[in-house]
Amino acid sequence: MHVITGPLGCGKTTVIARLLAGKPAAEPWVVLLNEFSEAGIDALTIAAAARGAYDVQLVPGGCLCCAGEQDFRRQLQRLVHEVRPTRIVVEPSGIGHPAGIVEELLGYESAGQLRLEGIVSLIDPARVAQALNGNDALLRDQVEIGDALVLSKADLADDAQRRQFESLAQAAQPARSWVGESRGGELPFAALQSGLRKPAADADRMGAPQRPAQHEHAREHQHEHGAVAVSPIAGVDGGTRERVEQLGYPGARWQFPRAVGFDDTRVLRYLGPAVAAALRFKAVLRVAEDRWLLVQHQGGALELRESAWRRDSRAEVLYAPGTQVDWVALDAAFLAASRGVPA
Numbered sequence: 001m002h003v004i005t006g007p008l009g010c011g012k013t014t015v016i017a018r019l020l021a022g023k024p025a026a027e028p029w030v031v032l033l034n035e036f037s038e039a040g041i042d043a044l045t046i047a048a049a050a051r052g053a054y055d056v057q058l059v060p061g062g063c064l065c066c067a068g069e070q071d072f073r074r075q076l077q078r079l080v081h082e083v084r085p086t087r088i089v090v091e092p093s094g095i096g097h098p099a100g101i102v103e104e105l106l107g108y109e110s111a112g113q114l115r116l117e118g119i120v121s122l123i124d125p126a127r128v129a130q131a132l133n134g135n136d137a138l139l140r141d142q143v144e145i146g147d148a149l150v151l152s153k154a155d156l157a158d159d160a161q162r163r164q165f166e167s168l169a170q171a172a173q174p175a176r177s178w179v180g181e182s183r184g185g186e187l188p189f190a191a192l193q194s195g196l197r198k199p200a201a202d203a204d205r206m207g208a209p210q211r212p213a214q215h216e217h218a219r220e221h222q223h224e225h226g227a228v229a230v231s232p233i234a235g236v237d238g239g240t241r242e243r244v245e246q247l248g249y250p251g252a253r254w255q256f257p258r259a260v261g262f263d264d265t266r267v268l269r270y271l272g273p274a275v276a277a278a279l280r281f282k283a284v285l286r287v288a289e290d291r292w293l294l295v296q297h298q299g300g301a302l303e304l305r306e307s308a309w310r311r312d313s314r315a316e317v318l319y320a321p322g323t324q325v326d327w328v329a330l331d332a333a334f335l336a337a338s339r340g341v342p343a
Contacts, residue, residue: 005142039314250319262286
């Protein structure tokens, strides 16, 4: 059992996709993937890369330790008692607090039902300075809870960011069992096994950060989370937009039938500026009969790359708490990005 945690956009999904692409084909692995909504775009990315026997199970709700707790517990019990895969990988969402997940897994470990081999904390270069100053409680806890501390997207780091990462690792208490870098989503095996290298691993984990107050509130008011409204998208036959709010983060997911096509140039021209202020934007869009693109934020701009998905077009966006979003304007941006609409 492994937990791969870290903030939004730090590369967790890429790391897990690389792990499944390189696993022994005969070993059945399961990924428990927490996402903000049910769009499942990260799940599609991981599944497309997997080799051999695998399963990717989506737990929507933004945070496995509150809004998605019951679903996570139910799926974990089934995996441990019935499925019994060779390996389980858990990815909390970037807005989710990892402490509750670790507490749950340690309970299973104490009962001899699984072995938590390593908790891997990823931090990308753009957030190292923020993690070092310690003002963001969630980011701090995502970093502190790991057995391994990994500078993800290390090929994008400059010298100053590498020095900041070294300072972050040196300041960690207790000391991390493994500290290193990841490029292109490649995670060294030693990072995955980091929990086994620490003699007092269990004691350290039990002293891990506790859930902040907003997560405790969410656990007590789960009915306040989930879909806000489902609306048709004017001008896009069969297109829908579902607004979602989790832990105070406003967001939405869009779904379009396969018949709706998009243009990659228009996607960059119209969708790019429309979602520039988002914390997260990911989509899989059909741009030709047999050509689909994964679209996501990368370095402040949209990145487009080929996708193996072939069923429908879908997108997900997430904003910082308190952001006022013009959802109709975003609908119009999708309409403008589709083919055959005048510029």
